[in-house]
Amino acid sequence: MSAFIATANPGFAPYAMEELRRRFPGIALSGLAPGETFRVQHDEYSQEELVRRLRADEPIFLRHVFPVKEEVAMPNSPEETASALARFAASRSAEAKGAAVAVQVRKSQDSPFPFSSAEGRDLMTPALQAAGAETVARDARWILSVYATKKSIYFGWSAPRDNLSDWPGGAVRFRREEGLISRAAFKLLEAEKTFGLPLNRFSNALDLGAAPGGWSSVLLERGVRVTAVDPAVMHPSLVGHPMLRHLRQNAAELSFAPGSFDLLVCDMSWDPHHTCRIVSQLAPALSAGASGLITLKLMYRKPLQTIADLLEDYREAFDVRRVKQLFHNRDEVTLWVRR
Numbered sequence: 401m402s403a404f405i406a407t408a409n410p411g412f413a414p415y416a417m418e419e420l421r422r423r424f425p426g427i428a429l430s431g432l433a434p435g436e437t438f439r440v441q442h443d444e445y446s447q448e449e450l451v452r453r454l455r456a457d458e459p460i461f462l463r464h465v466f467p468v469k470e471e472v473a474m475p476n477s478p479e480e481t482a483s484a485l486a487r488f489a490a491s492r493s494a495e496a497k498g499a500a501v502a503v504q505v506r507k508s509q510d511s512p513f514p515f516s517s518a519e520g521r522d523l524m525t526p527a528l529q530a531a532g533a534e535t536v537a538r539d540a541r542w543i544l545s546v547y548a549t550k551k552s553i554y555f556g557w558s559a560p561r562d563n564l565s566d567w568p569g570g571a572v573r574f575r576r577e578e579g580l581i582s583r584a585a586f587k588l589l590e591a592e593k594t595f596g597l598p599l600n601r602f603s604n605a606l607d608l609g610a611a612p613g614g615w616s617s618v619l620l621e622r623g624v625r626v627t628a629v630d631p632a633v634m635h636p637s638l639v640g641h642p643m644l645r646h647l648r649q650n651a652a653e654l655s656f657a658p659g660s661f662d663l664l665v666c667d668m669s670w671d672p673h674h675t676c677r678i679v680s681q682l683a684p685a686l687s688a689g690a691s692g693l694i695t696l697k698l699m700y701r702k703p704l705q706t707i708a709d710l711l712e713d714y715r716e717a718f719d720v721r722r723v724k725q726l727f728h729n730r731d732e733v734t735l736w737v738r739r
């Protein structure tokens with residue numbers, strides 16, 4: 401029997417659950433924080449086997465998981481809770497020895513857990529340090545996870561890659577870089593990390609629906625030449641940038657010489673089927689092996705069906721590499737394709 405705590409973007413847990421049910425018939429799922437966090441139990445696969453299968457083909461809406469190593473009933477007092485935390489940390493001392501360990505403490509809204517994330521972490525740190533571990537926020541060898549609900553505290557211990565994200569609950573935080581033009585830029589930064597696709601490897605990008613220029617500015621910072629397409633104006637800080645060409649046009653009415661770009665990015669808040677037609681029409685403008693990063697807006701009732709239909713259409717012009725709901729995606733997912 402293996403158990404996990406799983407997290408999706410708010411409101412999207414039902415779709416992550418549906419993906420898991422389709423893949424693992426007989427899997428048991430129960431909600432912990434409505435729409436967002438749930439418990440997974442599989443009676444056949446070990447934790448290692450389930451994680452291996454999840455990592456090999458990541459569910460679109462599953463943002464984060466951690467394996468439950470221990471579950472304790474919610475203690476009655478802060479003192480007892482503190483000792484439960486310290487006890488679990490001490491129980492991992494053999495693996496913690498000499499390793500960098502990140503402690504990630506979260507709780508559901510209805511949980512009586514009496515500590516903040518930082519307080520919970522501080523209560524576990526002495527036991528880890530006594531075992532010779534260094535506690536870190538990032539680049540850990542191990543992640544010690546705590547998730548407190550109304551009735552229980554779940555403890556996990558895992559390698560960061562097995563959590564699908566090394567951020568607590570998959571909530572990716574970027575430092576608000578100076579001069580960041582729009583929050584939309586975070587989506588591109590997160591796609592770059594999640595898909596392992598360093599943007600500085602590209603030289604010529606086509607940015608569809610570019611205004612006010614968050615994505616364009618990230619690409620320009622990476623040294624990529626950008627053709628930005630949008631009838632709307634770009635942010636004043638980008639106007640006149642020597643690597644930027646802005647075409648104030650409708651993307652549906654454009655064409656370019658074959659092989660003009662090695663990257664296409666598209667973040668038009670638009671009907672995803674319409675976006676697919678525009679992007680596919682422009683596919684010949686991409687060189688062989690070029691990548692496309694496209695936001696797919698989920699404006700219909702059945703997101704999984706919508707995505708399946710869209711992927712079928714994208715496959716006519718592209719090789720589909722990944723589709724994932726990123727932390728910075730709201731009612732949308734991000735698609736990575738190759739020409």
Ligand SMILES: C[S@@+](CC[C@H](N)C(=O)[O-])C[C@H]1O[C@@H](n2cnc3c(N)ncnc32)[C@H](O)[C@@H]1O
Binds near residue numbers: 584
């Ligand atoms: C969500 S915003 C893009 C934000 C941008 N990625 C950023 O980082 O600043 C969507 C943009 O798509 C543009 N857009 C919508 N339909 C378009 C079309 N057919 N052709 C070009 N741009 C379009 C809108 O004008 C709008 O500026």
